[in-house]
Amino acid sequence: MSEPAMQLLDVKKNIGSKQIIKGISFTINQGEVFGFIGPNGAGKTTTIRMMVGLMNLSDGDIRIMGNSIKSDYKQAAREIGAIVENPEMYPFMSGKQNLLHYARMIPGVTKERVHEVISLVGLEKPINDKVGKYSLGMRQRLGIAQALLHKPSVLILDEPTNGLDPAGIREIRTYIRSLAEKENVAVIISSHLLSEIEQMCDRIGIIKNGELIAIQDVHDTQAEKQISQILMEVTPAEKACELLKSQHDIESAVKGGALLFQNEKELIPQLIKTLVEHDISVFQVSVTKASLEDKFFDLIGENTIE
Numbered sequence: 001m002s003e004p005a006m007q008l009l010d011v012k013k014n015i016g017s018k019q020i021i022k023g024i025s026f027t028i029n030q031g032e033v034f035g036f037i038g039p040n041g042a043g044k045t046t047t048i049r050m051m052v053g054l055m056n057l058s059d060g061d062i063r064i065m066g067n068s069i070k071s072d073y074k075q076a077a078r079e080i081g082a083i084v085e086n087p088e089m090y091p092f093m094s095g096k097q098n099l100l101h102y103a104r105m106i107p108g109v110t111k112e113r114v115h116e117v118i119s120l121v122g123l124e125k126p127i128n129d130k131v132g133k134y135s136l137g138m139r140q141r142l143g144i145a146q147a148l149l150h151k152p153s154v155l156i157l158d159e160p161t162n163g164l165d166p167a168g169i170r171e172i173r174t175y176i177r178s179l180a181e182k183e184n185v186a187v188i189i190s191s192h193l194l195s196e197i198e199q200m201c202d203r204i205g206i207i208k209n210g211e212l213i214a215i216q217d218v219h220d221t222q223a224e225k226q227i228s229q230i231l232m233e234v235t236p237a238e239k240a241c242e243l244l245k246s247q248h249d250i251e252s253a254v255k256g257g258a259l260l261f262q263n264e265k266e267l268i269p270q271l272i273k274t275l276v277e278h279d280i281s282v283f284q285v286s287v288t289k290a291s292l293e294d295k296f297f298d299l300i301g302e303n304t305i306e
């Protein structure tokens, strides 16, 4: 197993008397796209500011390719590329001129590397146009290209989908995945909207009130044996609801003449057997996959995160 790209070890942050981050630990692997999700005010930006060294930790540590951000900041910082606030670009210069300008300030960055990062974010066509004419999505690509110039091991993007239209969000999806693979760079993307970033992530970490409440493997949820949303049309529904609880410890909601609950669909034949044995009539069973969004709402206990 290769060295983790980033490790958060019981990270805490107090501001005044308030504990904003309450001991967060997780590991991000090289080359993976990690979504950092949570409602507004959950603590995403605070955690990210600590990851990139813009804010001190109150306790715990962050290691980037094994280098402690506390005791070995210079080495750790070399491994990070980030867009936390809007990157400064000169609007009267072309995208390429901007990149060359930054490249000159970083030791060891060649012209070849500048061309490489342009192609990684798919900006070849407009790269000689003035940045002032760029769309928000294009400016963001340029910012990411700039953040990649020094070949970091970790790329951190705070709310990169904010302000983008659906086409811009689709574009991000395509190039983030491919650059993570081509560069073997770990990408951390924060968002308060799961639907916007779910498709480009390998794993999602969910943060609420300064605590990490779950880490979810996105590919797992696409696997066969997973939690499904099950709707059973039964009569009498109330009696069926009690039976599922007493015989199978399943909590279900009664809606009209139907029961609604989440479980593995492999359990369905057993449930039908129990119901029929107790003189319940089963008219119909329908199964839909519980999306990560459903689980996210379950976890954060809200129906909306806007």
Ligand SMILES: Nc1ncnc2c1ncn2[C@@H]1O[C@H](COP(=O)(O)OP(=O)(O)OP(=O)(O)O)[C@@H](O)[C@H]1O
Pocket (backbone or CB within 6 Å): 015, 020, 038, 039, 040, 041, 042, 043, 044, 045, 046, 047, 192
């Ligand atoms: N300088 C500060 N002083 C006091 N409280 C702060 C400070 N900075 C952040 N907070 C509080 O810490 C909590 C976490 O804020 P943070 O900005 O990290 O959340 P977030 O998940 O990034 O939210 P958003 O999606 O709205 O950016 C919030 O309750 C916020 O009010």
